[in-house]
Amino acid sequence: MVTPDTSPLLALSDYTIRFATPDGTVKAVSGLDLTVARGETVAVVGESGSGKSQTFNGVFGLLAGNAETGGQALFEGRDLLTLKPSQLDAVRGDDMAMVFQDPMTALNPAMKIKHQLSETLTVHKGLKRRAAEAEALNMLKKVGIPEAERRIEQYPHELSGGMRQRIVIAMALLCRPKLIVADEPTTALDVTIQAQILDLFRDLTADAGTALVLITHDLGVVAGIADKVVVMYAGRIVEEAPVDALFAKPAMPYTAALIRSIPRVDRDAEAVEPIGGRPPDLVNPPAGCPFHPRCHFAEDKCRQERPLLEAVGPGRRAACWFPYVDAGVTHHQTEPASA
């Protein structure tokens, strides 16, 4: 047993991303405070445009040219936002890796799988070609690629979508990173392949103690794999909680609404409850709580003052003037009259 290192692996504080556009400044991410512990699986959930992907694109230095970042993004104590490109290159791929929704965009179509995978090791770990290829083959077997010896000689277009995503995951794992960020890694895949990929993530993170950030719009997908869930809305965290607590008692109406909008395969139901309206414009976000125009429980205070993200229970934070709390009245639990 090694003494556990309890310092966070990744700590974002007052982290902000702005994009300058002809229509004005897009406030994509605002004042984010978020930590990822070593070995922890964190799900970051939100609708399109909530800033969930941009947050981690920024961490990896992958933002568009018109972006401006603020605050801090500490990875093992080093601020990624102030690193030189060459220093950031050393961290990316080596200590942290990213898996995207569309595996085709992450793979070079003109390179054999063998070369794409071994390149990572020759560049980051200084391995010789032979050794790197052997290691690559091992990793392909580990991520469950059948006939790995044959597949490694193929090009990406010869593989199915599920297999390509496994290759990308293998590539991300090769340098034994401390953090993997997976942005909608199963959204483009069939449910059967999605289940296989989630099983794979669960095993790999448990074996290697890798921290995993799963970015998704589908809260249902992460129920079985996440330790902690972070819900984002309009560029801010609106709720954070351990996964069981979040599903059992969402503290913020938006989280409750997200949960209610998921259809269930294990139940007969005649309707789901959608979230009315649309996410706000991030050039001119509404005053007060950003969710208030879509919230069934909004009161005057919600329209005027923005609630801060505050502790509402053990390991739980919520940005809501009227959060659900164990002892208090639970007005989010009561079904709203009509959608």
Next chain:
Amino acid sequence: MPETLLSVENLSTVFALRGRSLFSKSVELKAVSDVSFNLDEGETLGIVGESGCGKSTLGRSILRLIEPTGGRIVWQGRNLAELSNGEMRKARRDLSIIFQDPVASLDPRMNVGQIIAEPLKVAEPSLGRRDRRRRVETVMEEVGLAPEMINRYPHEFSGGQAQRIGIARAIVTEPKLIVCDEPVSALDVSIQAQIVNLLKALKERMGLTLIFISHDLSVVRLVSDRILVLYLGRIVEIGPRREVFQNPGHPYTKALLSAAPIPDPAIARSREKTALKGDPPSPINPPSGCAFRTRCPIARDVCAEELPPLAEVGAAHRAACLFSQEVRSEPALQG
């Protein structure tokens, strides 16, 4: 008794693919093989299966957007497969389709009004401009789009709104049957719910019959009365929703159910790992006997020998598995 609206008999769609070299023979890809089912008026049939199982090809073959290569599509006493192009065009006002990618399925150079009016021009050419516009405005309101948006262009809309335009276009001719081909798969979960509820409401109001194609079993459970499960172009199971979800007769259906995510941490963690390994085999060279046997957890030698018939396992419930009793001896899902 509701009336049978559509009866699909032994429908097959085969694509001829070019061989690897100029001189080699062309290869046949059987996308849909020997599919038969009836559809009652007012019912919703969910079609599920993985990518490449032929579910979209089946939906499009029924509407002859892809020409089927065999079988009959009996619609109001006539075989659609035999209609001339002119007759088919007339029949199309009753038959409509909604596509998966809402933005890509709308012509970017046409405004919303033109997009929605397009099928009306074909179906009711005698309709005057003003009447046509009134019809367009009416359906816009029905799908939850403000009629003021009639002159806007597709790029100005979000995915959910674009899908509403697609639905408006599909219902403007007041069809009887709509094939919905993965209509919510490209949308955020929160928006999916809006579109699903809209489709259900329209179905009730207009007395529509729907074929709802999706790889997402939870959405299919929500909207369908009956479920049809396809594997490599063949029906492996068909039956009432409740039966198929609670007591499936085919191991493939069971495997699909075990892979669908459940938004409850305790249940999700306690589930066993998905039994289904790998991808479906190539439809160009399908396995002998039961096509699912290469991924089936209970396959025996006999499964390689014969194609299992689609046999009765319950009331109006059929499955193509020699061991369906064994499959049905354990429940598929908790709850």
